[in-house]
Amino acid sequence: MEKITAVKGMKDILPADAPVWREVELSARRIFERFGFCEIRVPIMEKTSLFQRSIGETTDIVEKEMYTFCDRDDELLTLRPEATASVIRAYIEHNFAGVEPVTKLFTIGPMFRRERPQKGRFRQFHQIDVEVFGDDSPASDAEVIFMLTHFLKEAGLAELSLEINSLGCRTCRPDFSRAVVDYLKGSEQALCPDCLRRIGTNPLRVFDCKVETCASVIDGAPRITDYLCPDCEQHFSSVQALLSDLQLEFTLNPKMVRGLDYYTKTAFEVKSGALGAQNSLAGGGRYDGLVRFLGGPDVPGIGFGIGMERLIACLPPRADSFFRTDIFVAALGARAQQQGFRLANELRAAGLSAAMDYADKSLKSQMKRADKLNSAYTLILGDKEIEENRAELRNMNTKEQKSLPLEGIAQALKNILKER
RNA sequence: GUGGGUGUAGCUCAGCUGGUCAGAGUGCCGGGUUGUGGCCCCGGAGGUCGAGGGUUCGAACCCCUUCACUCACCCCA
Known part of the structure; x- marks a missing residue:
């Protein structure tokens, strides 16, 4: 008889590991609540169109990584590949905006993406997800980033590196994007096939190509920071000033481009060397137009996700058994x-x-x-x-x-x- | 989807150029102490050597196919 095993890329969290998970979750709840965040629990399944609209039709996630199926009444449903879309949906559906000017939420749970598994990447993985709605001030960015790093340190993470960037907004990003395309077209012969494809699909992604020749081409490319409109420029420098004021060490990474279409202005990422190729253990950013784009009020938003498997992989090993x-x-x-x-x-x-x-x-x-x-x-x-x-x-x-x-x-x- | 690596006991692995090669450690069960744990000693159970096919007198070992796991690419938490 055929052995019944877990689905590829989906892991059991065994009794030996469960206590660590529980502690990380407890610690997140405790710390986030100190910062004024409330827990929300949303379904792990949504109508497919929600993700198509929010994440972006042409992203890899939507194009080939979603677990989508047809319900019995022919409705298309999808296992969530990320949490933000669901939280925004709930935010709109329950009219949070009408009740309070600023809403701060977090949620913890499994996400699903049908990728090829490797170190630090699974088809079912878990995220701690944080979102703030209704606050467009740089202080909001800084608060969220501070909370993230504070939480990671508190969880027991020794070395972490924080990188930030600004991705511009509706007014300035297109200019930048065009400048990048123009530049890349001048050096097409030096680019790898993947990057050539990217020029047409998602030119900004060329920035994090690991092929050496591409990297050297990119070194000479235009920088988003030179193209920011006054508003974005102002916002970004305020965020940096606030982070410095909080004694937070960070590095500017003008090459950081985040994979989801909806990000604007501040983007950030926490990396660890202990993770292998998938070295990003938390990432997030601002998404000012997204709530409106999904049919809600025109409120700004910012948030991040922490990969729990990756976080736990970075934690020092626990020797003693918890069981008594x-x-x-x-x-x-x-x-x-x-x-x-x-x-x-x-x-x-x-x-x-x-x-x-x-x-x-x-x-x-x-x-x-x-x-x-x-x-x-x-x-x-x-x-x-x-x-x-x-x-x-x-x-x-x-x-x-x-x-x-x-x-x-x-x-x-x-x-x-x-x-x- | 593409490439590399690995599949031998519950777990970690050894097994040379095909000829006692089916093993070790650990874990499990029992005994040494007929009612007393951890250390020690002794014994036991447990494997169609991932699966299928081929070569050979003979295959865990060589060849082919396939599956699984894993790492990397793509992409991302």
């Missing part, structure tokens, strides 16, 4: 098994973690099990003890052992554990 058991009930014989079972569940109901082996094995074997489960105490229950209405309590660290009456034992154990 307060009491292991070791029962010997049928009668003890029966009493022990009741006792173990009483302890659980009383708020202690309790474990037991139901296979009626030797005491030695049960002690081994207790040890494996990292038990603080083992409660030994055999015929002798039952006869006398008591149990032997063994401290697994000190090996000290004492007899406890079964009467009121849950409370007694709670007290003992509290003292530790």
Whole structure:
């Protein structure tokens, strides 16, 4: 029979890893709420048209990476490849703009893209996603970037490099784009086939081509920073001033172009050397026209996404097991098994973690099990003890052992554990 | 979609130029202590050597096909 395995590029998060995930998520919630962000949970599926419109019809994501299928009533649905579109949809649908001038949201969950998996890239991956609506001030950019780096440091990330750029806006980007195309057309013979294709499809992407000859061509290309309109120019320099004021180190990367069509003005990215080729662990930017473009009010927006798999891959490894058991009930014989079972569940109901082996094995074997489960105490229950209405309590660290009456034992154990 | 690498026990891997090559460590189960864990000692279970075909007297090893995983490109978190 054919082995049933997980879908390609989709990973189980095993018990050994789950605690780290939980901590990262908890830490995100705690920190983001300090900055005034509220959690929103949105469906992982949306109507396909939402993503087509927001991400851009000609992007790789929409063209070939989406999990799209036809619902039973012939409606096209898509597993979300990113979170921003869904959050904006919810923002519009629930008329947040009518209720408050500025809305700050975050959401955590899985995203889906049908790419070829490799290190740091999966078909189902998880993002922590943050969005601010209704604030076009540079302070908003700086706040969001500061929060991102603060969170990453707090999560335990040692070295991170922050890069920022401005991508201009509706008025200045087209000029820049045209200048780049003109420039590239002058050196077509030096470009790789991919880049030649890009001139027609998405000229700005030539900027992050890794082929050496292309890179040297790009070194001489026009810079977006020379083409920014006064408004974008002003905004960008304010953002930089604010970041410096916050003691945040960053590097200007005029070659950074982000993949999604909707970005405007500030774009930023956090990279790590520990990740292999997919070295970007968080990225985001401003998207001032997007909410309106999706049928909402004309409010500005800015946000970022953090790749959880990539973040966790950068974290220093955890050695110790998180798993602990307060009491292991070791029962010997049928009668003890029966009493022990009741006792173990009483302890659980009383708020202690309790474990037991139901296979009626030797005491030695049960002690081994207790040890494996990292038990603080083992409660030994055999015929002798039952006869006398008591149990032997063994401290697994000190090996000290004492007899406890079964009467009121849950409370007694709670007290003992509290003292530790 | 394109290229490279790797598939041997639950896990990590060894296995030379085809001829005791089906192994080690770890984990699991049991015993040494007939009711006491971690260390130590002993024993046991567990593998159609990814799958299919071919060459050969003989294939984990060579050839072909295929699948999976992995890394890289494309692109992105």
